[in-house]
Amino acid sequence: MFEITRTEQFSPSTFLWEVRAPEIARAARPGQFVIVHCDEMSERIPLTIADFDAVSGTVTIVIQAAGKSTLDMMAYKAGDRILDIAGPLGEASVIENFGTTVLVGGGLGVAPVYPILRALKLKCCRTISIIGFRSMSLMFWEGRFREYSDETIIVTDDGSYGQQGLVTQPLKRIIMERQIDRVIAIGPLVMMKACAEVTRPLNIKTIISANPIMVDGTGMCGSCRVSIGGEVKFACIDGPDMDGHLVNFDELIIRQKRFHKYEKQSLDLRDAQKSN
Ligand SMILES: Cc1cc2nc3c(=O)[nH]c(=O)nc-3n(C[C@H](O)[C@H](O)[C@H](O)COP(=O)(O)OP(=O)(O)OC[C@H]3O[C@@H](n4cnc5c(N)ncnc54)[C@H](O)[C@@H]3O)c2cc1C
Ligand code: FES
Incomplete structure (x- = not known):
């Protein structure tokens, strides 16, 4: 289990979690992400590492409540524990003196x-x-x-x-x-x-x-494929950073909406359960 050490609400739908995960905090590099799994019943949510501190052993994520799972996450408070956080995943951003x-x-x-x-x-x-x-x-x-x-x-x-x-x-x-x-x-x-x-x-x-829909985040499922200069790449292992001039954005935008019907259903079900 991983403890949420701090939360901060930025707006009605945007919030921050600091999670104690010393090994991830030590290994994290800019551009990488984690997959958060709050409990046995919840889905796995990829989230970019927005900050990390090897000394305090914490990683920071900033979350926008976009659907059922991220709305559920907004209810967590400092001191609560989540089942799992996996990472750091993905290639780190290239950091050089570019000018x-x-x-x-x-x-x-x-x-x-x-x-x-x-x-x-x-x-x-x-x-x-x-x-x-x-x-x-x-x-x-x-x-x-x-x-x-x-x-x-x-x-x-x-x-x-x-x-x-x-x-x-x-x-x-x-x-x-x-x-x-x-x-x-x-x-x-x-x-x-x-x-x-x-x-x-x-x-x-x-x-x-690139933030296509990811499932495993380790290059196994193919869900996150993106066309880069005509070649198929997996955003979770070849990215998420990609050359913006080579990305087929139109395809990515269509693929990101492919589960829209089911996402809406699970949000409607959540609303119905809340109002009962
Ligand atoms: C590498 C990466 C980094 C990300 N970093 C952040 C971040 O720092 N903060 C943040 O708020 N969000 C981030 N996201 C998006 C976040 O994962 C989705 O908003 C979240 O999974 C939505 O889940 P939901 O059940 O709340 O909403 P749903 O109703 O299930 O989905 C809402 C929308 O979120 C997207 N989405 C849904 N499931 C996934 C998934 N498994 N992978 C990717 N996108 C999905 C789809 O576009 C969908 O239409 C990132 C996604 C990726 C791939
Ligand atoms: S998320 Fe499965 S291959 Fe990238």
């Missing part, structure tokens, strides 16, 4: 960008962060980003904080005005696709984090 790197986080994608930003800064990269939320009420980790970014740009869809608009707008401006050596973009698939399209004409290497 000037723009890190783009959209919504929940802000959390997985953070350990990459910190590691790049420690490698002396010049870091420009663009973090975007639908609204100020959904924002989190501004302070963490300012600490490791040479420049931090915040955008909100509704203009309630920072610049109004989408993350692609400052990204477009920055790559036209300056020499940018690399872009890392993590967030919803449509956002990552849009960022890759912005950087494609200037051929700026753009890394995205």
Whole structure:
């Protein structure tokens, strides 16, 4: 069993867990993920490692309540225990001094960008962060980003904080005005696709984090396959980081919705059980 040592609610649907898992905390690298299994009856949920601390032996995950399992997870409190947490899984992000790197986080994608930003800064990269939320009420980790970014740009869809608009707008401006050596973009698939399209004409290497539906997370089931430059890759072992200019996003978007009917059924059943 693994203890949840701290929880924090960022918004009505977004929350953080710190879980005591010393071996994972020691081995974790930016870009990797864990699979959480709360109890015998629950499904296995892949979640990116948003932070890790080998000294306290904890890993941090930031979760968006997207359906039945993640809604159930929101009820856990500090001191509660979960059955299992497996990891670290996946290839770690490549961390080198790439020069000037723009890190783009959209919504929940802000959390997985953070350990990459910190590691790049420690490698002396010049870091420009663009973090975007639908609204100020959904924002989190501004302070963490300012600490490791040479420049931090915040955008909100509704203009309630920072610049109004989408993350692609400052990204477009920055790559036209300056020499940018690399872009890392993590967030919803449509956002990552849009960022890759912005950087494609200037051929700026753009890394995205692919999040197809995963089952085992170890390359055995084939659920997480992604087409990369016409080749089939498994996001759980070949990624999650992928070259954004080679990813077939349209296929990925369709595949991510393939269990929609069943996800809705299990959410409806949960609602019905709650109201009884
Ligand atoms: C490598 C990776 C890292 C991720 N990191 C995070 C994270 O840090 N924070 C976070 O909130 N979410 C993350 N996700 C997505 C998270 O796993 C899903 O939101 C979660 O599994 C949804 O489960 P549910 O039962 O609550 O919702 P459901 O109703 O079952 O699904 C809602 C949506 O979530 C996606 N999803 C469902 N099951 C899976 C699955 N097994 N694998 C991947 N996606 C799924 C589908 O797009 C689905 O339409 C990550 C996914 C992957 C693959
Ligand atoms: S999740 Fe099964 S192969 Fe990747």
